[in-house]
Amino acid sequence: QVQLVQSGAEVKKPGASVKVSCKASGYTFTSYGISWVRQAPGQGLEWMGWISAYNGNTNYAQKLQGRVTMTTDTSTSTAYMELRSLRSDDTAVYYCARGYCTNGVCYPAFDIWGQGTMVTVSS
Amino acid sequence: SYELTQPPSVSVSPGQTARITCSGDALPKQYAYWYQQKPGQAPVLVIYKDSERPSGIPERFSGSSSGTTVTLTISGVQAEDEADYYCQSADSSGTSHVVFGGGTKLTVL
Numbered sequence A: 001q002v003q004l005v006q007s008g009a010e011v012k013k014p015g016a017s018v019k020v021s022c023k024a025s026g027y028t029f030t031s032y033g034i035s036w037v038r039q040a041p042g043q044g045l046e047w048m049g050w051i052s053a054y055n056g057n058t059n060y061a062q063k064l065q066g067r068v069t070m071t072t073d074t075s076t077s078t079a080y081m082e083l084r085s086l087r088s089d090d091t092a093v094y095y096c097a098r099g100y101c102t103n104g105v106c107y108p109a110f111d112i113w114g115q116g117t118m119v120t121v122s123s
Numbered sequence B: 001s002y003e004l005t006q007p008p009s010v011s012v013s014p015g016q017t018a019r020i021t022c023s024g025d026a027l028p029k030q031y032a033y034w035y036q037q038k039p040g041q042a043p044v045l046v047i048y049k050d051s052e053r054p055s056g057i058p059e060r061f062s063g064s065s066s067g068t069t070v071t072l073t074i075s076g077v078q079a080e081d082e083a084d085y086y087c088q089s090a091d092s093s094g095t096s097h098v099v100f101g102g103g104t105k106l107t108v109l
Helices: none
Strands: A004-006 A011-012 A018-025 A033-039 A045-052 A059-062 A067-073 A080-085 A092-102 A105-113 A115-119 B007-012 B018-023 B034-035 B044-045 B062-064 B068-073 B085-089 B098-100 B104-108
Touching: A004 A092, A004 A105, A011 A018, A011 A045, A018 A092, A018 A115, A033 A105, A033 B085, A045 A067, A045 A080, A045 A092, A045 B098, A059 A067, A059 A115, A080 B018, A105 B085, A105 B098, B007 B018, B007 B098, B018 B085, B018 B104, B044 B062, B068 B085
Parallel strands: A011 A115, B007 B104
Antiparallel strands: A004 A018, A018 A080, A033 A045, A033 A092, A045 A059, A067 A080, A092 A105, A092 A115, B018 B068, B034 B044, B034 B085, B062 B068, B085 B098, B085 B104
16 A cells, blocks of 8 residues: 655754654656655644655755755665754654645645654753 | 734533634645644644545544634534644744744643
């Protein structure tokens, strides 16, 4: 079945970096984009950015420009999100999500989500 | 930056109709999407392109759009519909940035 499986929980100190992986299966990886969305405890959803699995083009949320890098490895159908200079307010569940395409049209929405990766930033 | 505004909470009795609104200046130009999120789970897409239902989503979920406001309607609400609902759209300024509303907690009384 179509699924995205993310790496496990992380605990990091302020100022460190974290890299979360998202392995896709059950579909042609390069035919869809992947977005990353985070959710702080008890808070709403925040879009972090998008990467094309076809050509690696990226589009990052302005708030995270300079701190976030999204990449893909097409040989393993895996997407990665690296966040640097971590702060306490980066503590959140991080989701990868596949772009939604139907009837030959792709929309800026997300139909398949990973299970989430909890990243805790604490000294 | 572009914002989408939702009411924090909506309450409804089982069998009644729940309506959750989402307002944003760019909604006349950009489609809206709706997600359902239950505690401890990833969001699920329930409406795309303002009013279309992905396969597998029950018919009681519907969406509509009027000017700068979109509405998610859940007809014949069931206990299992209790969840957080988020609207989502894209910035119309050419950045293609995605934005989520703050979320609405639907309580089934």
